[in-house]
Amino acid sequence: MRLVLHSSFCWIVALLSVIGTTEAIAATVPSHPIVAGFERFFTASSTNLVKGGELLLSELRCVNCHDSGEHKERIPTLSGPLLDNLPTRLNFDYLVEWLSKPHASKPGTLMPHLLSGESEQAQKDDATALAFYLFSTSPFPASREAASGSLENGRRLYHSIGCVACHAPEEAFKPGEGSAESVPEQIKIASIPLGNLQRKYSHEGLVGFLLDPVKWHPDARMPRTPMSESEAADLALYLSGGNLGSGLPALLPDRIEKGRKRFAELSCAACHTVGGAGESIPALKAKPLAEINAEAAGCLSDSPPPRLPDYQLSPLQRQAIIAALKNLPQAKPLAAAQRVHRHMLALNCYACHARDGIGGPETGRAVYFQTSGADLEDEGRFPPPLTGVGRKLLPQAIKRIVQGEERIRPYMTTRMPDFGEHHAEQFAKTFSATDLTGTIKPTPRDGNEHLTGRSPWGRELIGTKGVGCIYCHDLNGNKSLGIRAVDLLHAPKRLHPEWFRDYLIDPASFKPGTRMPSFWPEGKAVHELVGKNTARQIDSLWVYLTELDQNRLPEGMEEKGNFELKPTNAPIVFRTFMKDAGLHAISVGFPEGVHIAFDSEQVRWALAWRGQFLDAEGTWDDRFAPLAEPLGTNVLQWPLGAEVGDERQFKGYRLDARGVPTFLYQADTWEVEDTVEPIAGNLRRTLTLRGGSPSKWLGLLSRHHGEKIETLDDRVWSAGAVQLRLVQPATARTAILQNNGSQHLIVSPEFDAQGEAKLVMEVRW
Template sequence: MRSLFICIWAATVAWTSASAAEGVRPDADSRHASSAPPMVAGFDRFARHGDIDAVDGGRLLLGELSCTACHASGAADPETNATVSAITPKRGPRLHSAGRRYSQAWLADFIATPHQVKPGTTMPHLLENRSPQQRREIGHAIAAFLVDTQRADYPEIKATGANPVMFEFWKRGDADRGSEIFHTRGCVACHSSDADYVVAGANSSPVDTLLDELDPEELADMGLAGAARRVDSIPLGDLAAKYSRKSLAHFLHDPAHTRPALRMPDFKLSSNECADLAEYLLSAYSSEKLSRGEQTSSEQSSDKAANDAALVQRGRELFSELNCAACHDSSIKSAVARAKPLSAVNLVAANGCLGNSPQRPVQYSLDSVQRDAIAKAIESAKSGQPVSAKQKLDGILLASNCYGCHQRDELGGIGRYRKPYFETTGHIDLGDEGRLPPPLTGVGAKLTSTHLTNVVSGKTPPIRPYMQIQMPRFSQEVAHAVPKLFAKVDGVNTADAARVFGDTKDLADVGRELMDIGCVQCHTFAGNALPGVMGVDLSKIHSRIHPAWFEEFLLNPGGVKARTRMPTFFVDGKSPRPDLFDGDPKRQIAAMWAYLSELPKHPLPSKIEKSRADNYELAPTDQPLILRTFMPGAGTHAIAVGFPEQVHFAFDAEQVRLATIWRGRFLDAQGTWFVRFAPPAVPLGQAVVEFVEGFSFAKLDQANQAWPTASDVRFGGYRLDHDHSPVFLYDYAGLEITDRVEPLTSGNPPATHQETRLRRTLTLTSIDSAANTNPPPLWFRVHRGDRLTQINDHTMQNEAGVTIALPTSIARDAELFRGDDVTEWRLPVREFPFTIEVDYSW
């Protein structure tokens, strides 16, 4: 038997729409008909589409539908301690306070016809084989029994100085504030948002742009069908008919009190926030919109219904007869009738749960996909096949809907159309890595089990306070099991710092110096940062991160964490600071670890301490300067590079393109460092050239094809070259591309900066042998303008006076494309490896 009441599951944020103009579409609840199958988020998102094995999907259903509350599913072998096919049932809510929490009218209707009252519920219909009159009578009797006998008081909410509790706080809710909480704190990862709620409109990532341009067959061929698919929302039903303001606010404050499985996790809301959220939910999820001051159905009933004693007694008997205690704890001790174990279930029995007889006692409204998955899981259970640690871990992540927010091994993550609801405080653009929940791929090898336990159980403060959504609290069972399983599945190197780094005594001062290479531009240190910087706090990192992972990540960030913004500082194993420890990267990383581990005992990085200096203009003198900032032409992912030769450029890391070049003075860093909402940084020099938007490479069948507006290029960060210049790294069309820009002087004596040009060197290398034998029809856009004038056999100039030259050896292959209002100079790339040198003069 399944629970009488399905959870509100506001696990992590679902979203619907802002406006059609923003390209944002709603995720409406998909369960409408009374015969709709039960909604289990992990199954409907993955198993239904073949993204996970049907057996694993069936095991998920057996647990989430609480089938194993009645049907024993196995246990651990006491001799081998092997994990076999035991499946823990989720079970339903505790009913000790049902009489105070729920409307009696709603209880009667839900018990009589659960699938009509709440389409998509996982509560089975136990009265399908009864007449409509009998259903109404049984529902009325059990509801009277629950309302009269299950009246435990609400748990006391203790006030503190930092978290006061107002008298009758549940009456003080504000629906507008509640809507803000619902749409920003995590609820819309699982539930539909309000179509009237307007989001700020985050920039689409290149991948999301690509998804909009591909048809279903192309998505399937590229393995992107799951990423493009709309994610169903977990239905909430008519909350105003079910709850009162008081009961819903108390539930939101402590979901575990009535739902120990915590499928609806605890978002650690204050009492005032619970009142606000309850007010919004009761108006948004009501058969009729509630105005302020109106009562819910539950509030309209008296505090203690005067039910007939005979009716209550009849309800008590039915509660036992229908085996409700198998799924629900209550104050009434009732025997639980056990059904056949899964190993003995007859899959073809017409009157069984999977059968098609109208007289079967339990009706889940399963569809054929769910029924087939359950049958396969039962057959697997009969075989006695042990369940692997990976299956056990995946089962917990699926049941708790961790995949609703987090991605692991390309599975899950925030639904495509929900992403605009995930933002940073103040809407500062930190990219997807800064606003979306972090991936769980390899997390067992990264985070210590102690830290993981504290995170899952809600005992640690957030290290990403700039994210509006925060990690909720899950059950102790999950917090206890998941870290161990992550460690087992991900293969953890648990060597302590001494074994990884050696003796780190007296290294902290060097580590502090190394922080100024670039760490201070993106990270916080014990709550201190350059003004305007919002990033992961690096203090106490030794209590969170395995030392071996820390070392490996700093040596190769892109290889350890896909799509990270973290740049590569140790290029080819060489340090940008050869003067420290003879340039030994591992020793320098050991010094960083020592400094961060002892941070409270040492001064902050010098750039943070000196950041309030009077002059913020950056002037490159003896080596290039690099600044991540916002710029008009290069956008919110700009990487500006200034050279002592007084020629500079900005690289757009979002569109992966050379965006801006200019001469003279470089940039003023005051806005970037100190002003959170500063306008974009503007080049201080002159002769500023802005290049056209879009990636410079494209797969074209012919030279006269229009240049595409989107690309599936993957930016891999940058590394520092021997002279501290950045070398940008990106992958495209099976190729690895490096992109380096440097000043190039001419003349004798040395040229002035007006005569200095920039040389861009791009090297394309095949990632696999297939790219060598069957290269794509790849083109490089060299130059663009309203018109282009040929200067010589290898040089073109546009109407703005920007001159671009190629080596003569490859320029002869370049072709001109003339459109209605644009001319482009394009170079075909037919063999790999291939190097392109491009000289820019202006």
Template sequence: MTIPISQAAGHPNFRTGGRMRHLMAGLMWLGCGGAGLFELSASPIVAGAHEDLDPVLAGRVLLSELNCTRCHDGISVSRGAPDLADAGARIDPGYLKEFILSPHEAKPGTTMPSMLGKVAEAERGKVADLLVDHILGIKGPAPEPATEPAPDSVKRGAGLFHKIGCVACHAPEDEAIEGSVPLHRLGEKFTIASLVAFLEDPLAVRPGGRMPKFALTHAEAEHLASYLLRDANPRRTVASDREPTGAGKRWFDSLQCAQCHEPSQSGAAALKDLDSGKSCTTAQYPLSEEQQGWISAALDALDRKLDPAEEVLVEMARLNCIACHQRDYIGGPSAARDPYFTTENLNLGEQARIPPDLTDVGAKLKPQALRRILAGDRIHRPYLHARMPAFGYRNTQRLFELLSENDELPKAEFERVTDRKKARESGHALVGDKYLSCVACHTFNGDSTTTLNAIDLNSMADRLTENWFHLYLRNPQEFHETTIMPNFWPGGKPVRPEILDGDSGKQIDAIWEYLQAGRGARIPSGIRPEPIHYGPQHGEAVMLRRQYRGIGKRGIGVGYPEGVNLAFDAAQCRLGSIWAGPFAEMSGVWRGQGSGNVHEGGKDVLRFPVGPAFATLASLEAPWPVLEEAVKAEGFQFQGYALDEAQRPTFRYSFSGLQIDDQFLDDADGPSLTRELRFDRDAPEALYFRVAAGKLRAGESGKRVFRLGERLELQLSSDGLLRKSAGQSELLVPLVELKSLGITYRFISP
């Protein structure tokens, strides 16, 4: 579309009374020898600036997102441009030259201005080459060779693209939605490898957060890159072999590229002082008539101070929060994008698929929680497919300040429970399935009684303000009209009056006090997580490297097909425990992110003393070295293990230069284990092995058979020594001249 400049000047949205006329003429004038025409290609797309906003606010968003405020101060901070470090590793040189020559043709909708408008047309190619050489010479290698995307990866990437929130800004496949940020000619710009690197950490390249970080795994980034480049016609050009010259840097500075890519002091006129000849005559933005009107309205209202609600809306629009979230009935998914917001759990209603309303969110969330969530550090709604992206702390600082300083709610009036222990006990009862049954919908430490799986109860006190909690529980529908959360205090009257004298405020206070313990709160009635049993299958042993009682996090459990099991301590190179029966119940470590212990499956677990199994003693009266649980034993080096055909391990470790292979085999006539320790050389004379300690007595056959407790018999291949030390019995074996030591651990029927 071409329009004579005289017609543009007379357009109703092209103000004629002063500075706005000059600014817009400068923004759109091509500078091609005074041709008298300018060309409008696809207008720059700023997703947060649209017709739902007041024109003044939409104009402020544009002035910020088009980086006008990099040179001209007068309104809020600008977004900034991509970091050009390592550009050579990401961007094809041929594409980069086309983009510099004509940004809006190479990438319709880009917010990059055409910076070569004042350069003579015959010189533009040469200047573009110099700029490419300078940019690619800043740092970084050439892009990796292009590879073909795998069909399965393309399919997975398509699912991710339409599920996790990409379509909040970009258009879905085969569907044109106005205002979508274009994904144009990506195959000519990126290889799969370079696009994966970008998707994994967009903020490293675009620190302004225009493309936020979605916490993608490496595999997810590969799938998305494969999908986005599925129809690419890869074009790899060779980077210039010329060394970057000062000419490229001079053009980079004179065209003011550094103002956005390497920002410094602007030195330019403030927005309010713009006049003829001082209005970005080196730049060209093909603004639509509507965008022209928005900028005009914003510039004419620069002296007007925005109220806090307007400032919040501008910040949310800049970050495009309003593509997913609503606040004060503004924003939220458009009708065209709504079908792409999905959930794992339809039973929770609309709140399970649509990101939460941000009205009064600064009064809802504690400051530290609000800060983390805005930056994208925490996810509390796992049932939402759309992910909360990370914009980074710097990019969300202003929004955080505005929300936390200005959002207010009425103060909830209530009487506290004086006895806080009684409050916790009452809260524990109320959330359980005998009273209000909060656990029927909400998870508790990730465990649930139903398939609803609403926000975990343990996260609430960490996130929510107490005042919002009281107000919300009194009338949930006042905050969310479509919520399925019931009102347990309709009209201020409790549905369970038998607790705390039926006082609504005290009951809510009790629940809040109970939730203060977070993950340490007592499990409420109704939460009965299914156990996770683990054991040997198909005649092979199984291993589970987790935390065990008496050992710590370096425990290695082994379950044997013949029904006897052990836990080995890799920190102290010792046998930690042994038991007969089922191997393990591991829900504590599986559901608790490794924070709990593996529970041994047998009833009678024999635990061996903490501390090194080998020690050098000056005499038999010398005490055995003392060591705390989970502390590495001095002189020992654990070297892993080898597995036989039945997956039974031989542990390997060394002690003061002595190499030891420690093998455990289950016996068919058990339940028993036969252990063989093999040494690579003769042990020194004063070296002893501690077999066991505790309630020990010698058997009838002398120095090679002993009884530990009532259930375990120990049979040695060499003579053992039973002694009293530190108030308990210890069974030692001197290792002098031994090449190996055999021990059988046999469980005796009661």
């Protein structure tokens, strides 16, 4: 059941839902700032405090005022939350309360108390002035929306999608099916505090934050968990009780000016930017980190003097920071493995993932990691270990994963969040630099083609008459015959082929306790195919998966007689023998229902059509069948005269992230990139030319035997049933040439300083 809460009843709902808000979430009230990595790895003993102190110096933003100089890689500078659009996000009364007493408002916060040396009244006055200033820099919302959502669904989401890996669970909540433990154990590692979200956010503001926290806190440790707007509304209702928020204040100019002055005096700009007013307030700078006395004084004292930030540090935190300061003169540059470890510490990756025997879900939180695939046991519940992940995953796959773009384990309720592009790029570099070594044996390619695999062998191996991968693994969206492990479709886009080979030979050495057996124990094949040649068998699996969209499903999964290719979620690029496109045809089917065929022998676009794509029977099962023809309707013979150049040589194609191919070829002296893709039921063609003569004209359309090219509008022409519109460049010269009863529409490409020209045109029929 979903609720829609009208404003007149919001206070009732907020009161009734207290059992489901942050008030009821169990957590020991912390007396010091909670940095997750420090709490887990540096509080058990006073050893190794230098690393813990360096972590604190960065996470507490000490180096935003005290420049770390040559140690920026070791102790990076981090920004605080952006202060834009506060009226649409936060409650004014809470902001005043927060600025006057941050540690009382949110125990465990990393925000220092900057007004602690003032009287109670002065603190409130300054905090109010600062709040007025910050609210003045952005427009006020016309109104605030009433809360909507399902409180119970929000409660379930909070305890299942990964929130409690960092934050405290609600004591009264009992995990449901999909977890091995029935009663949670005590949580021993301090949780990252939530604070009073009812007072802090309006419901609308909290929904917006949950959908994209990285937008407002680029350097914070709260990632974006993939969720729908509906789920965000449910979660916000659970966390804040559907609070509409306090009223918006009438802005007072004298208070605003005082707040602006205090913002500068307190050096708030060292951590925060205020962009709504388009102004920049410079930050004040303190002593460089290397010049600070390593002693319990200043910010590090029990009671910092007035005008200095008060972090409420614990004795152990002070000890760790002092140890790090003392070690600074002899600190050496970090190795790649150290950079990985510190990055994972900072982002609290160890809350979910283990690497090199460190981390993984804490015992008290393990019950909240659940699965819908009970047969997979712990492999279906817990996020995978990251030991050797740089050897396993391609750098581009690591980037996608860290940005939350790939969810290949739908049975796992915990969701991989998005930490943003910066962290994704850093992890892609450091994981690869750490885990890829020169000792990895290459796969049998490059001059050893006689050792490589073949797609038909891979199909046989993966099916029920081979090693039976499909008994456990889904394949291209088709359900496995048994338990439902990772879809093998993703393997070529994610994995290094060398890792794929080595993992199949000895899965347990990569993932102790895995249920994955070895069909090549000690490197010896158990299946008779290809003379029990292990290298060729495994490579055949790899080739089959790489060309999966070109191949039949394996035995045990294929429905007999069904050879229709259906591009439902992504384009299908399929080589075939095709009428009007030749024996070297490459057809491209799009989910939008508009398809094309390219003749790679003549190097030209040949056909376009709408509706169904192709039947692959003649390619896969019966070489004596007639040439393939489009299954759809509105078949268009691609316009004559649209070929680039006279002498053409095909050089292959590449796929973009969406699976759309760009065809590459040489045309006369031009290097050509040629892409066609659907747009509003028709097609858009993008040509990129490099090299060649800048003064040469390019053909777009031709008509023969007295037929004419009609000019319909500015840069729009027709030839029979075809219309062509030149979209880019808008200033390119065009002309229609007459020659012995034929007409030719030509264009003069415009080349930039780098010798590149781009033409974009739309083809309608």
